Amino acid sequence: MQEKNKRYKILNTYVNAVSMEETIQMVEKIIEKGVPTQHVVVNASKVNLMEKDAELRKIVNSCPLINADGASIVWAAKKLGVPLNERVTGCDLFQELVKVAADKGYKIYLFGAKEEVVTKVKRIFEEQYPTLCIAGYRNGYFTEADEPEIVKAMAESGADMMFVAFSSPKKEYWVNRYLDQLNIPFVMGVGGSFDIVAGVTDRAPIWMQKHGLEWFYRFIQEPGRMWKRYIIGNAKFVALTYKYKRKAKKN
Template identity: 55%
Template sequence: MDKTVKVIDESIINKTHLHHVVVNAAKMVNMQKDKELYESVVSSDIINADGQAVVWASKFLGQPLPERVAGIDLMQNLVKLAYEKNHKVFFFGAKEDVVSEVVKRYSEQYSQDIIAGYRNGYFDNVDEESIARQIAQSGAHILFVAISSPTKEIFLNRYKDIIQTPFIMGVGGSFDVVAGKVNRAPLWMQNAGLEWFYRFLQEPRRMWKRYLYTNSMFLWLVFKEKLLKK
């Protein structure tokens, strides 16, 4: 986490461009069949392991990652950094009431001066380029995109040359957590790699098929990789 924040801060100061992405078990599985998602991830400048399962897998396969860097934790650290270093942030995604609540809470916690702009995540494909130009014109140093995968990864990869914001990243459902719409798992569950299970308990009907498939496939991919290494 500290190394990631330092690299991002240096990029903003030096006015270079970084595209950040996080991966978890589900995204690793989906990347196998979605070529555009795969290209969007591997062409990014920084890839962090958001899921604890990815960290465990890296150790099992002999290429250990130092720690999990959850997207929401990185976002919180970067909003604080923005306040400390006079950076501006653009928030893009989620429902209108959610993203506006996120902006309201961060403005109260830090300052309105960190807000470059915001927009909800509901749009048609024909609107994508105009949204990218809106972000570019906002003067933001940091862009958070709270849209589900693979839409956010593909959007950022497709339009990052137009956006030209020094640091861009997708943050999934993080806005819902910050706005108080969704509870985050207790710390012990996060450390135990059970944050997905906590989410499943909140929305079992919607999540059970997704997690049954992706978790099973991820385990198969890891063991297959281990066998290939041998």
């Protein structure tokens, strides 16, 4: 536990118990420092993945800034006595950072999703923020042979922040593999956030977000695809939380 940095051990990972405003301040310091840094958010699904994937666990836990994306993490924090009062979702943080970039002159790079989606996201942000500088953008469809050229273009873009719209654990692995070559101070995985901004995927109403029911909204939208992640996955996460609670009591 590192109270100075508001960073706490939780389950098989860590979390920075910081607000949206504090997170943005930390990101600005990362950009000022200029050292390529990977950022992650954690939720029930990722914690479940990390329990059986040691390499993913190592990558996530090496990140200096880890935000609680899911209401599940806030729930687990209460059960485990971790002083985490709020979550900072990846989607909200992504959009707030784009706004900050427009205000402060940071250059951003958009990477991932289908070509029509990332192009639409670029257009939406340019319309919302006329002062925003988008240093580059690219869809998420490529072969391994394409990667050296893709990374080279990113490194030469002059971007201060890059947002990577892949699913987990692909985005964590990809960013970790190329982080030092990217020459971009802040690199954040944003999952399906491009689809939300582009209007491809609907986000849960605010009242559902506030009551931790965003997962249920996604489930009822795509039950056939999401039942395993949310029904089985949430049950696994609850069992995992109580496992760690029992372990803490023994210790």
